[in-house]
Every structure is written in C-alpha cells, then in structure tokens.
Amino acid sequence: MNWYVAAFLSAVFAALTSILAKIGIKNVDSNLATAIRTTVILVFTWGIVIAQGTATGLTKIGRTGMVFLVLSGVGTGLSWLFYFYALKVGEVSKVVPIDKLSLVLTILFAGLILKEKITGVVVLGALLMTGGALLIAYAK
DSSP: OOHHHHHHHHHHHHHHHHHHHHHHTTTSOHHHHHHHHHHHHHHHHHHHHHHHTOGGGGGGOOHHHHHHHHHHHHHHHHHHHHHHHHHHHSOHHHHHHHHTTHHHHHHHHHHHTSOOOOOHHHHHHHHHHHHHHHHHHTOO
C-alpha cells in the first residue's frame, strides 16, 4: 500500500471516528470517553505489534526517539481530550473543520521546526484550508 492510499484510509476512519464518537459521547463525560477510546487503541495497537512480532524493536529505540515519541503521545492525549470536549458541547460538523486546522499548523511547524520547504502553492492551499474551515465552522 502506498502513502496516498494509507492517508486516504486514515481520513475515512478519522471521519467515522468523529461521527461514532459524537453518538457515543451523548451521556458520557468527555474525559471518560477519551479514556475508553484510548484504552481500545492501546489494546488494539499492542495486539498488532505482538501479532507481527515487532515488539522486540522496543529495546532498539534510542533515548531521543523515545523522548519524542512520549511527547507525541502527550500531545495526542491533550488533542483528544480537547477534541472530545468540543464534540460533547459542539456540533460535529463545526468542531471537525476547526480540529482539522491541525493540517495548516502542521505545515507551519514542519517549515519552522523540520525546515521543510514551504512553497507558494502550499501556502495558498493552507490559506484556502483555513478559510474553508472558518467558513464551515461559523456558517449559520
């Protein structure tokens, strides 16, 4: 499978996740809902790693790699806590576009931190994504 198919499938499952979460969170505390979701992901992903026999790679991860993976996990956890709270109190069709501004922020951070080249076309696309997200989120 190439990166494009994997990225598209990621988008499909992320969209389904938002809809399923909005339905499931109806009478549930948003932090509890996040904890349930995280537990399922934890069991699911470790099951895959164990089934593939790649758990032995854990000992090969260097200190820097582990620090940044842990920080990434903290970022994911915070993102999910805020996301589930936003889903709980807001409309999914308005919450998700604002959440997806992470695309624009990722482009910005990739340029600043990773020194990736940001072309004019990418800037234009990011501006269009931002405009579209705000248009959808604040539409009456």
